[in-house]
Amino acid sequence: MTHPFPYVGSGIAAARKTMSCFVAFKAAVPKTVRKQLEQGVPQPLAGWFTWHDKTLTFGNDDDSLQWTVRAAYDHVEDDEHEPDPEMPSAAMWRAFNTELDQWLLALHAKHPIALVVKPIDEEYSTETDAWHEWSCERIPEDVLPIVAALDKDAATYVAQIWRAWVETQPFDKQQEIVGALSAAQKRELAKRDALVEPTRAPPEPKLPTLEDAERIWREVAAKEEPSPLGFRLEDGFTAALIERGFDAGYELSHHVGELANADRDDDVIALSRAVLASGAEFPTNWLPGLANALIRQGRLDEVEPVVRDIVASLESYKPEMLSICMRYHAARGESDVEAILYHAGMAWFTSFTYEVPKAQAKRFGARPTDFAAAFARWLERWVGHTAWDVTTQSRMGHWLVWFDTIGTQHVATQVAAFEMERDRRNALWEQLGAAMDEPSAGALVDQLAPTADTEGACRIAAQFHQRAPLAAFALLDRAIANEHRQHYRYATGGRVNAVIMLTYLALNNAALADQLQHAYDVARGYVLVNNPALQYNLACVACRLGKRAESLGHVARALALDYAKPQQIHDDNDLASLVGDPVFEKLFADDAARREAAKQPSPKKKKPAKKKKTAAPKKKPAAPKKKPAARKRPRTARS
Numbered sequence: 001m002t003h004p005f006p007y008v009g010s011g012i013a014a015a016r017k018t019m020s021c022f023v024a025f026k027a028a029v030p031k032t033v034r035k036q037l038e039q040g041v042p043q044p045l046a047g048w049f050t051w052h053d054k055t056l057t058f059g060n061d062d063d064s065l066q067w068t069v070r071a072a073y074d075h076v077e078d079d080e081h082e083p084d085p086e087m088p089s090a091a092m093w094r095a096f097n098t099e100l101d102q103w104l105l106a107l108h109a110k111h112p113i114a115l116v117v118k119p120i121d122e123e124y125s126t127e128t129d130a131w132h133e134w135s136c137e138r139i140p141e142d143v144l145p146i147v148a149a150l151d152k153d154a155a156t157y158v159a160q161i162w163r164a165w166v167e168t169q170p171f172d173k174q175q176e177i178v179g180a181l182s183a184a185q186k187r188e189l190a191k192r193d194a195l196v197e198p199t200r201a202p203p204e205p206k207l208p209t210l211e212d213a214e215r216i217w218r219e220v221a222a223k224e225e226p227s228p229l230g231f232r233l234e235d236g237f238t239a240a241l242i243e244r245g246f247d248a249g250y251e252l253s254h255h256v257g258e259l260a261n262a263d264r265d266d267d268v269i270a271l272s273r274a275v276l277a278s279g280a281e282f283p284t285n286w287l288p289g290l291a292n293a294l295i296r297q298g299r300l301d302e303v304e305p306v307v308r309d310i311v312a313s314l315e316s317y318k319p320e321m322l323s324i325c326m327r328y329h330a331a332r333g334e335s336d337v338e339a340i341l342y343h344a345g346m347a348w349f350t351s352f353t354y355e356v357p358k359a360q361a362k363r364f365g366a367r368p369t370d371f372a373a374a375f376a377r378w379l380e381r382w383v384g385h386t387a388w389d390v391t392t393q394s395r396m397g398h399w400l401v402w403f404d405t406i407g408t409q410h411v412a413t414q415v416a417a418f419e420m421e422r423d424r425r426n427a428l429w430e431q432l433g434a435a436m437d438e439p440s441a442g443a444l445v446d447q448l449a450p451t452a453d454t455e456g457a458c459r460i461a462a463q464f465h466q467r468a469p470l471a472a473f474a475l476l477d478r479a480i481a482n483e484h485r486q487h488y489r490y491a492t493g494g495r496v497n498a499v500i501m502l503t504y505l506a507l508n509n510a511a512l513a514d515q516l517q518h519a520y521d522v523a524r525g526y527v528l529v530n531n532p533a534l535q536y537n538l539a540c541v542a543c544r545l546g547k548r549a550e551s552l553g554h555v556a557r558a559l560a561l562d563y564a565k566p567q568q569i570h571d572d573n574d575l576a577s578l579v580g581d582p583v584f585e586k587l588f589a590d591d592a593a594r595r596e597a598a599k600q601p602s603p604k605k606k607k608p609a610k611k612k613k614t615a616a617p618k619k620k621p622a623a624p625k626k627k628p629a630a631r632k633r634p635r636t637a638r639s
Contacts, residue, residue: 003131004108006143008158009118010101010131014093016066016124019045020059022117022154023104024146028053029111037107042099044068054114055150069096082361084353085346114146117158136165137177140185148188159194166196174198205247213255214267216240221274232485233278235528256289265293279484284313288324295324295331303328311379312387314402316349323355337378339364344375348405376410388414390421394451394482429456432475433463441471449478455494461501469509476502480522489528496531499523503537507544507574516541532561540574551575552583559591566591 013019029037034051038058047060060068066088073092074083083089088096104116115135120126135143139162148155166177175198181189189195208216217237224231237252252275259268272290280286287310294303307328310321322345329337342364345352353361368374379402380388387393400418403411428448435441441464457479465472476498483495491499499522506512506519520541526534539554555575559566569575570588578584 003134004105005113006115006135006138007104007118007131008116008135008139008143008161009120009126009128010116010135011126011128012090012093012097013118013121013126014066014088014124015119015121017063018059018061019065019119019121020057020061021045021100021119022147022151023056023058023107024114024116024150025054025056026112026114029056033111037110040103040106042096042103043072044096045100052150069093072096079358081353081356081358082346084351087351089353115143117147117154117161119157120161133165136162139165140181140189144185144188156192156194159189159192162189163194163196167199171198171200205249206245207250208241208244208246208255210255210258210262212246213250213252213258216244217252217255217271217274221278224278231278232281233275234281253285256286260289260293265296268293269297281486281488283486284310284315284318284321287313288320291324291328295327298331300328300331308382308386311382316405319345319349319352319355322349322352326356335363340368340371340374340378343367343371347371372407373410376406379406380411380414390417392451393418393421394453396422396425425451429460433460435464435471436467438468438470441468442474445471445475445478449475450482452479452482454479454483454498458494458498458501461498465501465505469505470511473502473505473509473512473515476505477518477522485525488526491526491529491531496526496529496534499526500531500534500537503534503541507537507540516544520545520547527557530561532558532563535561536563536569536572539569540572543575543577548578551578552581552587555584556587559587562595566595 029051031051034049034056037056038046038049041058044065045059047058047062049056049058062068067086069088069092070084070086073088073095076089076092076095077083078089078091081089100118104113107113118126120128126132139158143158144155144162147158166174169177174196178196178198186195217233217240220236220240221233224233224236234252238248241250242248252271256268256271259271268289272286272293275286276283276290287306291303291306291310294300294306307325310324314321322341326338326341326345329335329341342356342361345355346367388399390396393399396418400415400422403415403418408415425448428444432441432444432448435444452475454476457475461472461476480498480502487495503519503523506515512519520538523534523538523541527538535554535558539551539558542548542551542554555569555578558569563569566588570579575584
C-alpha cells in the first residue's frame with residue numbers, strides 16, 4: 001500500500017503536556033498564503049506556528065495538552081464510559097488525531113508535503129499505524145536526506161525513530177533492513193547514533209506455570225513464620241523462584257492476577273490473606289482483589305473488615321479502591337450508597353469513569369447536590385472510630401487533604417480535632433528537638449512514638465541524638481516499626497535514613513551495645529534498598545556481631561552501589577578484623593579497577609547548535625505502541 005507522503009508517528013498519539021509537529025514541503029511556501037494554510041489545524045495544536053521556506057512547525061507547549069483536548073472534544077462520546085471530568089477519552093484522542101490527519105491531507109492538496117513528523121510522547125506514546133510503518137521503511141532513503149537539509153534536530157529525531165523501529169523487528173528482518181543500506185546511508189545514520197547492529201532477541205524468561213507458582217508459594221508459606229521485620233512471603237517467593245531457575249521478575253502480584261483471570265477465587269483469597277498476614281509491601285494492592293473475590297463468593301461478612309481497611313487507606317489515584325466499595329454495597333442491596341460512591345468517584349478519583357460501564361453509570365442519574373455531605377457520612381460510618389481516631393492516626397495529612405477535598409463544612413468536627421492534634425504533636429516535636437537530656441527527651445518520645453513516622457523521627461532525632469542517644473534510638477525504632485516495612489524496596493529520604501541512623505546509634509553508643517543485634521535485624525529488613533550507606537552500616541554491625549560472611553556481603557554491596565569513599569570503609573575500626581582477609585582485600589582491588597575503568601573518557605560528540613522550536617524532542621524518542629500482542633506476563637495486582 002502507498003501513502004501520499006512519509007508520516008513518521010502516524011497513528012493515535014496522546015500526550016499529557018505538550019506536542020509539536022514538523023511538516024516539510026516539496027517547495028517553498030509563499031509568505032502570503034501561510035496564515036491561510038494555518039486555518040483548520042486542530043485547536044489544541046494551534047498554540048504557535050514557525051515557518052521557514054520549506055518547513056512548518058506548530059503545536060502546544062503550554063503544559064496543558066490533555067486538558068485542551070478534553071475541552072475541544074467534549075462533544076465526542078465514548079460508547080463504553082461516561083466522560084472523565086479531566087482526562088480525554090480514547091474516543092477524544094482518536095477524534096483529535098483524525099482531525100489533524102484530515103488537515104494535513106488538505107494541506108498536501110494545496111502545497112505538496114514531502115514528509116510529516118508527529119512526535120511519539122515518552123509518557124503516553126503512540127498507537128502507530130500502517131502509515132507509520134510504511135514511512136519508517138523509507139527513512140534512510142527518502143526521509144532523512146530531505147529533513148537533514150532542512151533541520152538537523154528533526155533529522156536526528158527521525159533517525160532515532162528509525163532505530164527504535166528496526167530494533168522491534170525480528171533478527172532476520174533487522175539483517176535484511178541493515179544489509180540493504182548503502183554506505184552513504186549508514187554514514188548518515190551513524191552520525192546520529194542510529195545505525196543498528198542486528199541483535200537476536202533474548203530468550204523468553206522462564207516463567208512458572210499457574211500450578212508451579214501455586215505450589216511454590218504454599219511451600220514457602222508453610223516453612224516460614226511471618227513477622228513484621230523478618231520473613232515476608234513476597235520476598236520468600238522470589239528467592240524460591242531463583243532457586244528453581246525461574247525468572248525473578250515474576251512476582252506473587254502476577255500470580256494472583258492469573259488466579260483472578262482463571263476465576264479461582266478460593267486461591268485468590270488464600271494467597272491474598274497469606275501475603276497480608278506476612279506483611280505485604282503494598283497492602284493496598286492486595287486488599288481490592290481479596291475483597292472482590294469474597295464478594296463474588298457472597299461472603300459479605302468476611303469482606304466487611306477488608307472494606308474497612310480499604311476505606312481507611314483510600315487514595316484518589318487508585319479508583320479501584322472505591323469501585324470495590326461500590327460492589328460491596330451493591331451486593332448488600334444498598335443502591336443509594338452505591339450511587340453516592342459513583343458520584344464521589346467521578347468528582348475526585350483519577351480516571352474513575354473507566355471503573356464503571358456507561359450503561360451502569362446511567363442508573364445513578366444526575367449528581368445530587370448533597371453528594372459531598374453524603375460521602376462524608378459514608379466515610380464516618382466506616383472509619384469514624386478507627387482511622388478518624390486522632391489519638392492513633394499517624395497519617396494526619398492524608399485525612400486533612402481528604403477533608404479539604406470533600407469540603408470542610410461537611411466534616412467540621414473532624415477537621416477541628418485533627419488540626420488540634422496536629423498542632424499538639426508539632427509542639428511536642430519542637431520540644432523534642434530542643435531536649436537537653438535523656439529524661440526530658442524520653443518523656444516526649446513516649447508521647448510521640450505511637451504515631452511517629454520515619455520522616456519526622458529522622459529529622460528531629462538528628463537535632464538531639466548526641467544529647468539523648470537512647471531516646472533517639474527508641475524514637476527511630478518505633479517509627480520504623482510503625483510503617484511495617486511498607487514500600488521498603490523504594491525507601492528514600494527519611495525512611496531509609498532512619499534505618500541508617502538507628503544502626504549508627506547502636507554502633508557508636510556503649511549504652512546501646514545490647515541493641516546491636518536488634519538494630520541489625522531491623523536494618524536487614526531493608527537490605528534490598530539500593531543505598532550504599534545502609535550497606536556500609538550493616539557491614540559494621542554484622543562484623544561487630546561476629547557475622548563475618550554477612551559483613552563481607554554488605555561491604556561488597558556498598559562498593560557495588562558506589563559508596564563515595566571506599567577507603568573509609570576499608571579503614572573503619574568496626575571492620576578491622578576483616579583487614580588482610582583475601583576476600584575483603586579483593587573486593588577493594590576489584591572495585592578500584594572498576595572505578596578507574598569508568599573514568600576512561602568516551603568519544604566526545606559534537607553538540608548540535610540550538611534551534612528554534614521543532615518536532616524533535618530533547619530526549620530519545622519513546623518506542624511506539626503497536627497492536628497488543630499476546631501477553632507475556634499476566635495481569636498484576638500492583639497499580
